[in-house]
Amino acid sequence: MEERIKLSVLLDLYGELLTEKQRDIMNLYYNDDLSLSEISEITSTSRQAVHDIIKRCNKLMIQYEEKLHLMEAKIRIEEIKKDILKKIDLLSIQDDDNIKILSELKKYISDSI
Amino acid sequence: MEERIKLSVLLDLYGELLTEKQRDIMNLYYNDDLSLSEISEITSTSRQAVHDIIKRCNKLMIQYEEKLHLMEAKIRIEEIKKDILKKIDLLSIQDDDNIKILSELKKYISDSI
Structure with a gap:
């Protein structure tokens, strides 16, 4: 499965385990297809912070999948x-x-x- | 569903999200049916700590179910x-x-x- 599609599926499955801010940013990135700069503007968060949040949440969701295997199921x-x-x-x-x-x-x- | 059975099912579904120590204690309590004192002895943990861990993990697992609804599914x-x-x-x-x-x-x- 392509990485971006996989992460979008994982977001659908594990999004509720993220904080509201994390989930909002991840949705803007994976579901609304916005760029880091656009998300930065919309959420009044620095571009670097948006980048870090996405990276961190990707890792978190992959860890959840390793434990719960919901995507596999x-x-x-x-x-x-x-x-x-x-x-x-x-x-x-x-x-x-x-x-x-x-x-x-x-x-x-x-x-x- | 009876509360103890419900928590045993939740442990089966969400146990991987607990720490190893938490999971061990929860398994001894819900799957092996040991008493707090027995678990305290086996795990070299005070009876009060065992009690607190079980209470905290129950709450954690109920929160996971509210977010992921795996038992419902x-x-x-x-x-x-x-x-x-x-x-x-x-x-x-x-x-x-x-x-x-x-x-x-x-x-x-x-x-x-």
């Missing part, structure tokens, strides 16, 4: 979901009742997992 | 799993190929989720 559950849907498609079902049940089942899996 | 995914298996059982399937696919699918869901 998220990727795993996505694969399980795909596998289940693929296995369901192996069934050859003709009658209307079963077709209806299967279609509801697939919708439930797609929406809930 | 765990309970939710268990319910989804049950729902999927229940919906699969609504299918009325007679032919051998489909029965085999369904049985493999159910095993896969039971083992992987």
Whole structure:
């Protein structure tokens, strides 16, 4: 996974463990795609401090992932979901009742997992 | 959920975020069911310190759950799993190929989720 995308996913998973200021700066950087200078202006924080906060939070979130493995679990559950849907498609079902049940089942899996 | 069981589940989910000493004491208390005095002796820590560590870690883990909701997600995914298996059982399937696919699918869901 590309580093920037990975850190954006980690921010989504662990952002709540950061302080409000850290989270704001990380969101501006990873989700709103602003430059360090723009974030510096918006948050009235020096460019150097913004840089340091991003660097520190990247490290923090990677440490959280090493301990809790939430991103790993998220990727795993996505694969399980795909596998289940693929296995369901192996069934050859003709009658209307079963077709209806299967279609509801697939919708439930797609929406809930 | 009973408080002690809840804290044992939280320890399983967030234990890695505690220090090694905190985690050891919490495991002795919640998983090995030892008394404060027994833990005090084993870990060469005063009974009062053991008590304080357990109290502080309980609070910490409840705060982590308020932020990351891992226990909530765990309970939710268990319910989804049950729902999927229940919906699969609504299918009325007679032919051998489909029965085999369904049985493999159910095993896969039971083992992987």
